[in-house]
Amino acid sequence: TEVPERVALQLREVTFAYAGQTQNALDGITLDIPAGMHVAILGRTGCGKSTLLQLLTRAWDPRQGQILLNETPLADISEATLRQAISVVPQRVHLFSATLRDNLLLAAPAASDDQLRTVLGQVGLQKLLEDEGLNSWLGEGGRQLSGGELRRLAIARALLHDAPLMLLDEPTEGLDATTESQILELIHHTMREKTVLMVTHRLRGLADLDQIIVMDNGRIIEQGNHAEL
Numbered sequence: 001t002e003v004p005e006r007v008a009l010q011l012r013e014v015t016f017a018y019a020g021q022t023q024n025a026l027d028g029i030t031l032d033i034p035a036g037m038h039v040a041i042l043g044r045t046g047c048g049k050s051t052l053l054q055l056l057t058r059a060w061d062p063r064q065g066q067i068l069l070n071e072t073p074l075a076d077i078s079e080a081t082l083r084q085a086i087s088v089v090p091q092r093v094h095l096f097s098a099t100l101r102d103n104l105l106l107a108a109p110a111a112s113d114d115q116l117r118t119v120l121g122q123v124g125l126q127k128l129l130e131d132e133g134l135n136s137w138l139g140e141g142g143r144q145l146s147g148g149e150l151r152r153l154a155i156a157r158a159l160l161h162d163a164p165l166m167l168l169d170e171p172t173e174g175l176d177a178t179t180e181s182q183i184l185e186l187i188h189h190t191m192r193e194k195t196v197l198m199v200t201h202r203l204r205g206l207a208d209l210d211q212i213i214v215m216d217n218g219r220i221i222e223q224g225n226h227a228e229l
């Protein structure tokens with residue numbers, strides 16, 4: 001199947017429990033997200049935010065209910081197509097023991113060195129280019145990254161991947177306020193045409209999002225835009 005240019009999402013009464021758990025991590029989630037909408041997902045720790053994003057990548061399948069991407073059930077979409085259609089900034093970012101270049105290329109194998117350097121500049125990681133440039137070794141036997149640098153590396157990967165659906169799990173966690181607003185502006189600007197779901201704890205910057213969803217205990221308890229809530 002072809003990778004769609006724009007992605008709309010529908011969730012219908014989606015319920016999910018992790019293996020061996022009696023309590024549902026998600027409990028009857030119904031959502032309609034038009035293509036191009038930017039959505040914030042808020043809620044206390046453990047309420048199911050990351051689980052929701054993971055179901056959208058088919059890391060797990062719902063116990064009940066259905067998830068549709070452009071009206072097609074997720075289960076009917078090939079894994080390769082899904083991977084190309086979705087960019088993810090996970091809550092826990094994985095750094096590979098490899099060069100800076102290879103850590104970025106896994107998101108976009110065809111990217112040129114110039115593109116990689118541009119994106120690193122956009123996310124404020126040009127410092128990583130100082131010593132051996134894109135050949136700098138990261139991870140074991142090389143440079144370790146701070147929490148904030150790791151998050152920005154993941155955002156750089158997502159920007160390079162350039163998929164129509166972006167799932168961001170706490171993308172600005174661990175960043176200072178100035179860097180945070182720069183990164184959020186970059187995300188909103190470069191992803192303007194894309195569908196964006198962003199898990200966040202921060203209340204700052206929510207006015208820039210089209211829709212805010214508040215979760216509690218696996219359910220959606222509030223939904224609306226900044227003015228409505």
Ligand code: ATP
Nearest residue numbers: 018019021025044045046047048049050051052091
């Ligand atoms: P946080 O803000 O702390 O990241 P969250 O809203 O992302 O929280 P989830 O990670 O989605 O919360 O977790 C939802 C519930 O599912 C929690 O009760 C959590 O303990 C449980 N859970 C998460 N991952 C697993 C797993 N792999 N196996 C079993 N239970 C899990």
Ligand code: MG
Nearest residue numbers: 049050051091
């Ligand atoms: Mg989480």
